Amino acid sequence: MSPSLAQSRRHSEIHGLDRLFEKAIKSGLFPGAVLTVATGGEIVYEAAWGGVxxxxxSAMVSPCTVYDLASLTKPLAVALSVMALVEREKLHIDDTLRAFFSEVPLDKIQISIRHLLGHTSGLPAYRPFYKELIHLAPDFRLLEMKKLVLAEPLVSPPGTQAEYSDLGFMLLGWIIESLTGKGLADAAQELVFEPLNVKGLYFPLTSTPAIGQISPGPPLTKGEREDLKNRCCNGLVVPTEVCPFRKRVVCGEVHDLNAWVVGGVSGHAGLFGTAGSVAKLLLRLLDIYKGGSSVPNFPKGLLQEFWRIQDSDIGSTWVLGFDTPSPAGSSAGSSFSPRSIGHLGFTGTSFWMDLEHEILIVLLANRTFPKADRESQAEMRRFRPLLHDLARVIW
Structure with a gap:
């Protein structure tokens, strides 16, 4: 194929991306979205469609627009913080809950860090704890949340079944805080974002003490509140929902109600950022994984261990803190290799990175605006593989 013909074909395929996103916006799937694509360790495409x-x-979104990353908090902030603590010999991947909590129910004494990261702890996916905690004074909610999570009955014995679980990552957040003596926001900054030299990933609360102390931390200063308000009004931060529980538009604060009720920072949700910042962090890790560089806290061998399937005998697709493509019906589509890692976020966020072919696709959208209904969730399940398959044709 001649260079000019190949270029013409690529332009046509990129127009196909435009049509895909324009159709999704027109159908109401999401108001706007940002896409970042990287190949060979370099960002090769950044685009934005629609408004906030x-x-x-509405203000139009751009590659600089900040999104609530939702469950991308789990791999990007929590799993990587655990990895750093393993490297620092502050914990071992097979340590159990009894090493970190004074009172662990009998059914949970065998749950390990490995189980929590790989979603094989037996803990359920989700429980609406916020409905109970909202009736408590804010200073007492964190301690009560910990009691509720530890008391929650298991859905299966540890290590016998894969069950994606917010609760498991809540526990990991508390463990990180206990070992560092810092709130999760500050711990992730020190353990992950600073060593990897990644800016643009943050929790809206700028500082929090370790969970177990009874305050979520000082409120934002007046200047910080004004800055956040301006960023929301100017379209620099997208809203996630007209929340029926909070009775207001949620913008610049965490969408997840279990995270919100304890101050906005939790092991399962709370991280915000841009598509570019997510991509830069993952590309830095990919470079380490491939042996191209070394960074404190993230040795190549430990990355390889974390990104290895842990429980293939029970049919799990989970590695430690990250997912891999399922054999059929994966949100990654049909063109990502089995040696790929990724994760989805409830608000409409996701990333998939093929470790073999060195391609990364980051999608940020606010499909939960104005309401987080099952219809848009189901439509997002159909949209993601279409996007990834089309992107793989182009790149």
Missing amino acids: THVPW
Whole structure:
């Protein structure tokens, strides 16, 4: 194929991306979205479509727009913090809950860090703890949340079944805080974002003490509140929902209600950022994984161990803190190799990175705006593989 013909074909395929996103926006799947693609360790494509809300006068999104990353908190902040603590010999991957909590129910004494990271702890996916905690004074909610999570009955014995679990990552967040003496936001900054030299990933609360102390930390200063308000109004931070529980538009604060009720920072949700910042962090890790560089806290061998399937005998697709493509019906589509890692976020966020072919696709959208309904969740399940398959044709 001649260079000019190949270029023409690529332009046509990229127009196909435009049509895919424009159709999704027109159908109401999400108001806007940002896509970042990297190949060979370099970002090769950044694009944005739509606005921060569906109304015509909304600010338009751009590659610099900040999104609530939702469950991308789990791999990017929590799993990587655990990896750093393993490297620092502060914990071992097979340590059990009894090493970190004074009172562990009998059914949970065998749950290990490995189980929590790989979603094989037996803990359930989700429980609406916020409905109970909202009736408590804010200073007492964190301690009560810990009691509720540890008391929650298991759905299966540890290590016998893969069950994606918010609760398991809540526990990991508390373990990180206990070992560092810092709130999760500050611990992730020190353990992960600073060593990897990644800016643009943050928790809206700028500082929090370790969970177990009874305050979520000092409120934002007046200047920080004004800055956050301006960023939301100017379209620099997208809203995630007209929340019926909070009775307001949620913008610049965590969408997840279990995270919100304890101050906005939790092991399962709370991280915000841009598509570019997510991509840069993952590309830095990919470079280490491939042996191209070395960074404190993240040795190549430990990355390889974390990104290895742990429980293939029980049919799990999970590695430690990250997912891999399922054999059929994966959100990664049909063109990512089995040696790929990724994760999804409830608000409409995701990333998939093929370790073999060195391609990364980061998608950020606010499909939960104006409401987080099952219809848009199901439609997002159909959209993601279409996007990834089309992107793999182009790149």
